[in-house]
Amino acid sequence: MKEIVVLKIGGSILSPSFDNIFDFSYAKQLKESLLTFSENNQFILITGGGHLARKYMALAKENGANEREIDWAGTSSNNHNAVMLRVAFGNSAYDKALTYDHIENNSLKEFDEEFLMVGANEPGHSGDYDTVVMANNYNTDRIYILKDVDGVYPVDPDNNPNAELIKDVSWEDYKKILGTDEFTPKMAVPFDPIATELASKSNIKCIVLNGRKLDNLVKAIRGEEFIGTTIHT
Numbered sequence: 001m002k003e004i005v006v007l008k009i010g011g012s013i014l015s016p017s018f019d020n021i022f023d024f025s026y027a028k029q030l031k032e033s034l035l036t037f038s039e040n041n042q043f044i045l046i047t048g049g050g051h052l053a054r055k056y057m058a059l060a061k062e063n064g065a066n067e068r069e070i071d072w073a074g075t076s077s078n079n080h081n082a083v084m085l086r087v088a089f090g091n092s093a094y095d096k097a098l099t100y101d102h103i104e105n106n107s108l109k110e111f112d113e114e115f116l117m118v119g120a121n122e123p124g125h126s127g128d129y130d131t132v133v134m135a136n137n138y139n140t141d142r143i144y145i146l147k148d149v150d151g152v153y154p155v156d157p158d159n160n161p162n163a164e165l166i167k168d169v170s171w172e173d174y175k176k177i178l179g180t181d182e183f184t185p186k187m188a189v190p191f192d193p194i195a196t197e198l199a200s201k202s203n204i205k206c207i208v209l210n211g212r213k214l215d216n217l218v219k220a221i222r223g224e225e226f227i228g229t230t231i232h233t
Contacts, residue, residue, distance in 0.1 A: 005221060010146055021055075033215075043114060043116070045115060049077035053074040053078065078127055094108075103134065136202055166229050168229070200233065
């Protein structure tokens, strides 16, 4: 039986701008990188919303939507990106993306293809939480979070270019870095607080790294030295 590897692909990578609402070039490069593991692994890929989500959330807000409806607009964008990622991966992927209660209820037990695409569950958390749920569903104790930064920093590296990457941190210390246990839609954190609580309780190891650096991702999956942050119990 092949080992399941669970990855969350941040929306800032899949949907990096309004001019490039879905980055097919990146998606195809990611596919080729991950296919090198296909002999021994299958992959579950959870998608973020990125600029597509920002666009829909802004439209909803401009037209009088309440907070829950605005969050739904963002959540639905994750599902659109999962569908487009499945298009990019073609016949290597299961023929539909999982969304909503498919995630929480684990309605799909097994799949034969190399890849399974997953969108979003209900509002109230980010795709990080869904990533932990899928890891629990498939009994894997490690997840990879692909961001547009190298990992976790003690302060925002965009505001402090001298901030040093944290290579290894416990869940308890990571909670202190977050500084909050409340979730807000599109909050700019490496891993959201709701997902953090579930991952900590589930004893899951979380590896945060820059998803654009695919050679580095390959090293991390192989268990080689890589640039990134490992969060663990």
